Amino acid sequence: MSTITQQQVGLQVDAPTGTLHADVVHSSLGFEVRYMGIALFKGVVKDFGASLVDGKLGGAARIASLEAKDENLQAHLLSPEFFDAERHPEIAFTGELVRVGNGVEVDGQITIKGVTKPVILRGTLTGPVTDPYGNARYGLELETTIDRTEFGLDWNADMPDGTKALANNVTLRAELSLVAAA
Amino acid sequence: MRVLAISGSLRRDSHNTLLLRAAAEHLPFGVELELWEGLREVPPYDQDDDVEPAPAAVAALRDAVAEADAVLIATPEYNHSIPGALKNALDWASRPYATNAFRGKPVAVIGASAGLFGAVWAQAELRKVLAAMGARVLDGGVAVGQAADKLDADGGLLDEALRERLDDLLGALLAETQPLRAAA
Numbered sequence: 001m002s003t004i005t006q007q008q009v010g011l012q013v014d015a016p017t018g019t020l021h022a023d024v025v026h027s028s029l030g031f032e033v034r035y036m037g038i039a040l041f042k043g044v045v046k047d048f049g050a051s052l053v054d055g056k057l058g059g060a061a062r063i064a065s066l067e068a069k070d071e072n073l074q075a076h077l078l079s080p081e082f083f084d085a086e087r088h089p090e091i092a093f094t095g096e097l098v099r100v101g102n103g104v105e106v107d108g109q110i111t112i113k114g115v116t117k118p119v120i121l122r123g124t125l126t127g128p129v130t131d132p133y134g135n136a137r138y139g140l141e142l143e144t145t146i147d148r149t150e151f152g153l154d155w156n157a158d159m160p161d162g163t164k165a166l167a168n169n170v171t172l173r174a175e176l177s178l179v180a181a182a
Numbered sequence: 183m184r185v186l187a188i189s190g191s192l193r194r195d196s197h198n199t200l201l202l203r204a205a206a207e208h209l210p211f212g213v214e215l216e217l218w219e220g221l222r223e224v225p226p227y228d229q230d231d232d233v234e235p236a237p238a239a240v241a242a243l244r245d246a247v248a249e250a251d252a253v254l255i256a257t258p259e260y261n262h263s264i265p266g267a268l269k270n271a272l273d274w275a276s277r278p279y280a281t282n283a284f285r286g287k288p289v290a291v292i293g294a295s296a297g298l299f300g301a302v303w304a305q306a307e308l309r310k311v312l313a314a315m316g317a318r319v320l321d322g323g324v325a326v327g328q329a330a331d332k333l334d335a336d337g338g339l340l341d342e343a344l345r346e347r348l349d350d351l352l353g354a355l356l357a358e359t360q361p362l363r364a365a366a
Contacts (some may be wrong), residue, residue: 079285
């Protein structure tokens, strides 16, 4: 197995300047939430875009592209009880990427279901590498945890022991392959 | 614009049907209230029968909901809950779940009862059921208690405070049919 040496920004290089766009085929956007107190339920949103312009990260995702393994669950997640995708088709984020220790933080604002809240994403920035097409490429991995009820995603159901079926805290995770604009 | 009105009562002189007739008087010019009268014909839900073509009364209900801009349901309260016939009709209408005619549809719930409380528990349960079906359910309702004294036979709502509540609810319901205006 060959080894690719990755340089972490906090250690060796500055945050990239100029314009980088997410190579969305090789990037992902997902969420994780505890269901029925035990298992972690994960979902991905397929249709999104992101760019990093002089340290400013911006992204938006079409919530209707949220993938669930069952069409009934999909319909429920897109309904007014959850994302209300008909009225609020996009979730969006903007923020400023800064180095913190060996990692990065993006201090910004996230908009879900029409509600905008401040949020800090934390993670790592790796690269650059030169890809086979001659472009500089960075890896940016970020996550944060939000309380879904602050965004009006209030659905829940009672368990037999009186606890709730779905946790309020949801971890959002982005793994971006960012390519410098040619 | 058309609002489909569904009464949860089959009784000829139903207070809830009267309440829906009263609601028609509170809608602005150009908004039509269509009273659905097929409740008695809806068969008991049976998944074996839930195939295409759907039973005629079920297909008619699904079409009526799909074609309406909004739905207004008036429910009586039986044993603190939704009348069986109404729940049964909604169970039919909720199928298939992912694409049912109520999905995303603005719906308001009101209720009348002979007793003091105006079917508030049935209204709450009905809102829960409609939300589970994927409808866009309005918060709050109108509870007409002691309905015999508050509704006249011509469909007039005699209580001024209740008239105002009904006006507010119907205004909110119509606003939900035009999300851009509602969001502004």
